Amino acid sequence: MKPGLDAVAGVEKQMLPVLQKIQDNPPRDIFRYDFTLKQAIETQDSVAGAQEDVTKRSQGVEVRDAREKKEFGDLTAQVDGEKKPADDKKSDSSDTNKEEAARA
Secondary structure, three states: OHHHHHHHHHHHHHHHHHHHHHHHOOOOOHHHOHHHHHHHHOOHHHHHHHHOOHHHHHHHHHHHHHHHHHHHHHHHHHHHHHHHHHHHHHHHHHHHHHHHHHHO
8 A cells, every 4th residue: 555655645746836837827717627726736735644654544544443333332232222121021012912812
């Protein structure tokens, strides 16, 4: 993954001056792609992000993923805990129905 990020960062570094030159001396039809041009220029942050240590970023993602899975598990357990009493009531009523059927 690191070679790919390095390649992207290198191309962005090369393209930034070209994009800024277009913005400084806009062509007549700049209105067609002005928004896209501005977005492309604002990607300087992604160059810095791509140059960060990939291992450090991936560890951060793994920690966040583990935390989200734990939270999801906790929520699922809470929901399951709420459903169990309702399931118990259903089984109690079905036991009552069986007793009534046995009496008849």
